[in-house]
Amino acid sequence: MTTNTRREFIRKSALLAVASPMVLATTSERSFAQLPTKSLDETSAQAVALGYVHDATKADTTKFPKRKGPEGEKQFCNNCVLLLQSGVKLEGKEGEWGKCAIFIDGLVNSKGWCNSWAPKA
Numbered sequence: 484m485t486t487n488t489r490r491e492f493i494r495k496s497a498l499l500a501v502a503s504p505m506v507l508a509t510t511s512e513r514s515f516a517q518l519p520t521k522s523l524d525e526t527s528a529q530a531v532a533l534g535y536v537h538d539a540t541k542a543d544t545t546k547f548p549k550r551k552g553p554e555g556e557k558q559f560c561n562n563c564v565l566l567l568q569s570g571v572k573l574e575g576k577e578g579e580w581g582k583c584a585i586f587i588d589g590l591v592n593s594k595g596w597c598n599s600w601a602p603k604a
């Protein structure tokens with residue numbers, strides 16, 4: 484196993500270890516039929532803690548440097564492994580919204596971002 488492959492394996496394992504309980508909690512407590520009908524509140528404690536914004540270009544890159552630079556600027560909810568469902572339209576809101584494994588109380592924007600972003604395989 485090369486260093487890069489090993490590093491990728493460790494990174495994905497850590498991500499799964501963090502995300503799996505959240506996904507299980509989400510799916511066991513709320514089925515997908517109970518998809519939130521509102522957008523996530525960007526000012527909620529969890530959203531603020533993870534730097535979530537509906538418009539990824541407005542991410543605070545001083546506080547969350549992960550989204551800084553050319554590679555960081557490619558990060559959006561719509562290419563994050565934690566986006567479970569996408570393509571939802573919300574009345575009165577522009578863009579597409581989706582269900583994130585982390586945020587259970589509202590939908591995230593497909594062009595949004597938070598510090599838990601991880602690439603789809």
Ligand code: SF4
Nearest residue numbers: 560563565583597600
């Ligand atoms: S974990 Fe991924 S899908 Fe969820 S809000 Fe963060 S970037 Fe978006």
